[in-house]
Amino acid sequence: MPKGTGWRISLICVFVALSFLYLTPTLVGTLPSWWGTFLPKDKIHLGLDLQGGTHLVMEVETQKAVEGSLDLVATDLEDTLSSKNLHYKHIARDGEDKVSVVLYEKGTAETVQKLIKDKYPSYEQSPIFDEGGYAAFTLRVSEKDAQERKDKAVQQALETIRNRIDQFGVSEPTIQREGINNIVVQLPGIKDPQRAIDLIGRTARLDFKMVREDISPTGTIPDDAEVLKEKSVDPVTGAVTEIPIVVQKKSMITGDLLTDAQVRIDSQFNQPYVAIEFNSLGAKLFDQVTAANVGKRFAIVLDNNIYSAPVIRERISGGSAQISGNFTEKTAADLAIVLRAGALPAPVKIIQNVTVGPSLGQDSINKGLYAGLIGVLLVVVFMAIYYKLSGLIADLGMVLNIVYLMGALAALGATLTLPGIAAIVLLVGMSVDSNVIIFERIREELKLGKSPKSALDAGYDKAFLTIMDSHITTLITAAVLFQFGTGPVKGFAVSLSLGVIINLFTSLVGTKVTFDLFLHKGKVKKMSI
Numbered sequence: 001m002p003k004g005t006g007w008r009i010s011l012i013c014v015f016v017a018l019s020f021l022y023l024t025p026t027l028v029g030t031l032p033s034w035w036g037t038f039l040p041k042d043k044i045h046l047g048l049d050l051q052g053g054t055h056l057v058m059e060v061e062t063q064k065a066v067e068g069s070l071d072l073v074a075t076d077l078e079d080t081l082s083s084k085n086l087h088y089k090h091i092a093r094d095g096e097d098k099v100s101v102v103l104y105e106k107g108t109a110e111t112v113q114k115l116i117k118d119k120y121p122s123y124e125q126s127p128i129f130d131e132g133g134y135a136a137f138t139l140r141v142s143e144k145d146a147q148e149r150k151d152k153a154v155q156q157a158l159e160t161i162r163n164r165i166d167q168f169g170v171s172e173p174t175i176q177r178e179g180i181n182n183i184v185v186q187l188p189g190i191k192d193p194q195r196a197i198d199l200i201g202r203t204a205r206l207d208f209k210m211v212r213e214d215i216s217p218t219g220t221i222p223d224d225a226e227v228l229k230e231k232s233v234d235p236v237t238g239a240v241t242e243i244p245i246v247v248q249k250k251s252m253i254t255g256d257l258l259t260d261a262q263v264r265i266d267s268q269f270n271q272p273y274v275a276i277e278f279n280s281l282g283a284k285l286f287d288q289v290t291a292a293n294v295g296k297r298f299a300i301v302l303d304n305n306i307y308s309a310p311v312i313r314e315r316i317s318g319g320s321a322q323i324s325g326n327f328t329e330k331t332a333a334d335l336a337i338v339l340r341a342g343a344l345p346a347p348v349k350i351i352q353n354v355t356v357g358p359s360l361g362q363d364s365i366n367k368g369l370y371a372g373l374i375g376v377l378l379v380v381v382f383m384a385i386y387y388k389l390s391g392l393i394a395d396l397g398m399v400l401n402i403v404y405l406m407g408a409l410a411a412l413g414a415t416l417t418l419p420g421i422a423a424i425v426l427l428v429g430m431s432v433d434s435n436v437i438i439f440e441r442i443r444e445e446l447k448l449g450k451s452p453k454s455a456l457d458a459g460y461d462k463a464f465l466t467i468m469d470s471h472i473t474t475l476i477t478a479a480v481l482f483q484f485g486t487g488p489v490k491g492f493a494v495s496l497s498l499g500v501i502i503n504l505f506t507s508l509v510g511t512k513v514t515f516d517l518f519l520h521k522g523k524v525k526k527m528s529i
Contacts, residue, residue, distance in 0.1 A: 005520075008513045012400070015505075019407025026410050044410045045172050046188065047417030047491055048356055050365050053188035054196065057352035058161075060181050063096060065153035065346035066146050073120065073139070074099050075250060077112075080119070086112060089134055090223065098140040102131055109135035150181075153345040158183055161200050161348075163341035168199055172415065183348070193355055195334070203303050203347050204338035206255025208289070209247040211297035211309055217244035224249050228299070230306035232326070245306055247299045252289045257282025261339035263332045264322070272332040273324040276339065283319025291315040302335070368421035375428045376402075383432055387439055389528035390515075394435035397511040401431040404502045409495070417491030427499035430474075434507035438463045439529055452527045453519050460512055467507065474500050 025031060025043040035041060048055055070093040077091050077099070086108055094100035101116075103109045109128045116125065116139060124140045141149075154177060161183060162175045174186035190196055217227050226249050229242040260277040278286055290298070290312050299309040300323050307325045323335070379398065383391030405424065409416060442459030450458065475497060482493035 005513055005516050008509055012510055012513065015404055015407075016400070018411075019403050022407045022410040026406075040411065042410060042413035044406070045413065045415045046365075047415045047420070047488065048174075048186045048188045049418045049488060050362075050368075050416065051189050052356045053186065053190050054193040055352070055354040055356070056185040056187075056197065056200070056350055057178065058183045058185060058201070058348045059351050060154045060157045060183065060344075061347045061349065062150035062153050062181055063346075066141065066149050067093060067096060068346065069149055070097070070099050070141065073123075077101065077116070078250070080115070081112065084115075088112075092223070094138060097146065098138045100136065100138055102134050102136045104134060106135040109137060113137065154181060154183070156345040157348060160342050160344050161185060164199055164337055165196075167337045167341060168196060170196070174415075182351070195330070197350065197353070199334050199337060201348055201350060202338050203344045204255070204341075205303055205343045206258070206339060207251040207301045208253040208286075209249075209251055209299045209301055210293060211299050212246040212248060213297065215246040217246050221246065228301060228304055228306050230299075230309060245299060245309055247301070247306070251301075252298075253278075253282060253285050255339060255343055257285070258339055261336040263329065263336050266324070271324070272327045272329050273322050274327070274332055274336050274339065275320065275322050278319040278321070280319075283317075286319060286321065287315065287317045364418050365421075368418060368425075372421065372425050372428070375425045379428055379432055383435075387436075387529055390439055390442075393511050393514050393518075394432045394439070396514060397435060397506040398428060398431040400510050401427065401499070401503055401506045404506065405495070405499050408498045408502065412494075414494055415491060416495075417488045419488040419492035420495040423492045423495035423499060427496070427503065430499065431503050431506065434463075434467045434470075434503060435511055437466055438507070438511075442527070442529060446527065446529070455527070456512075456515055456519065460508070464508065467504070471500050471504055 022040050022042070023044075024039075025035075025041050031041070074091050074093055078088070081088050081091075086103075088101065088103050088108075090100065090102040092100055101109075101112065103112060106128060113125055113128070116123065120139070122142055122145050124142055126138045126140070128135050128137045130136070158175065158177055162173075165173050165175065165185070165187070170187045170190055172188055174184070176184050178184045185200060187193070187196055212225050215221065215225060221227060225246050227244050227246055229244055232241045232243060257278050258276055259279045259282075262275050263272055264275045265272055293312050294314060296312055297309045298312050300307050300321075302323075307323050310324075327335070376398070380395045383394050385391070387394065402424070405427065408414075414420075438459050441463045442455050445455035445458045446452070478493045478497040478500065482490055482497070485493060
């Protein structure tokens with residue numbers, strides 16, 4: 001046996017064994033219980049285009065996040081001035097990027113400006129101006145802060161959507177940012193896409209607000225109040241009626257203070273409701289609010305819709321409450337999920353919604369397999385006819401290439417997509433392309449009268465740099481596709497990258513060691529090439 005052949009054969013055999021070991025979970029339906037403990041259990045996952053599912057592109061309305069932060073600043077200023085006995089006429093967000101502050105006298109306005117400068121140093125204040133006899137100024141968010149808030153809103157939305165989908169129970173989802181404001185969500189194998197869309201897109205801002213029963217919904221509504229609607233469903237006819245209710249604009253407690261939300265069944269009416277738990281701060285506030293408002297109505301508001309507005313019968317300690325309404329078990333479960341996962345920092349809207357059926361996915365798999373088999377057969381026949389026995393050795397390298405590639409995909413737990421299958425079919429041709437370059441070099445050396453062994457070594461040596469150049473440039477292309485592509489394009493890039501690396505090994509090591517064995521054992525005087 002030629003020097004160095006033994007370790008190369010061992011390496012090839014080890015890689016073949018590992019490939020089949022990692023492919024076992026993919027090829028075998030049911031594995032023994034001990035398999036996952038001692039042996040790899042990851043398998044090749046099928047992408048959205050191969051098993052069906054939903055592909056969503058969602059745009060985060062980031063400007064709403066900026067406006068929401070300004071609303072919080074306005075509320076915080078109201079609380080701060082009230083605690084310091086600084087009387088004000090009006091504090092509210094004005095437009096998309098500023099807060100308007102109106103006070104009764106200029107001296108108070110100057111004091112408030114100093115206070116704001118210490119508390120919100122990054123905000124820009126206008127000079128004090130007269131507004132109908134009152135001292136007024138505006139507080140504007142800087143462009144830098146606004147952009148940071150927008151970027152943070154997209155990141156928070158991404159994590160919130162991921163948490164919701166994880167709790168919804170979708171296996172192998174793809175959730176990633178695309179561009180500046182967009183989020184791509186792929187949900188493979190999902191059976192109820194509309195429910196998932198409703199769950200993902202719900203803002204889920206929870207507020208507890210006091211009901212203003214002294215104001216009629218049809219009358220004049222003061223600046224510190226608003227009219228919201230409570231939906232009521234007739235259990236017999238199913239008719240939906242909306243009851244307008246006047247509530248305080250300012251929230252007494254928000255959903256940010258929740259720690260848990262679970263579905264429970266009311267033992268009296270056998271109806272589902274959502275039981276919620278507050279953190280320590282929320283429990284303290286809830287205790288204070290209920291103690292100060294016994295006998296008054298407390299509206300539970302989700303996304304500006306009143307779910308219920310019960311009367312506070314007594315002080316509620318312990319940090320527990322419940323949201324009741326006309327829930328089914330499914331709608332109650334979805335509400336609990338979004339409350340546990342947290343509210344979106346800004347509304348999202350779906351700008352692309354593509355649903356792929358399971359039958360279409362199976363059809364894609366079948367066509368991909370047919371294309372691969374036809375490609376393999378054509379390459380095998382061509383190489384056998386044109387390069388004779390040497391062509392069959394190249395075909396052996398191609399088979400090794402496919403086995404190693406599928407094993408690598410399984411080892412990485414990669415997702416196989418339709419473009420990924422296209423990359424594999426492409427690599428079938430690439431795997432013999434390297435051998436074609438080598439064989440032509442060998443032919444040239446044989447024509448010069450060299451022995452088969454010398455011609456073989458010279459062919460591989462002279463083709464090495466050419467093969468390396470072509471594979472490195474292909475790897476660079478695949479890296480760019482992976483970095484900037486999304487979804488199926490990444491699947492193509494992963495399959496292509498792995499295939500190129502593996503092809504270097506099989507074409508330069510796998511086929512070479514086969515030739516060495518033939519030339520050593522058979523004492524070949526003429527190559528079949």
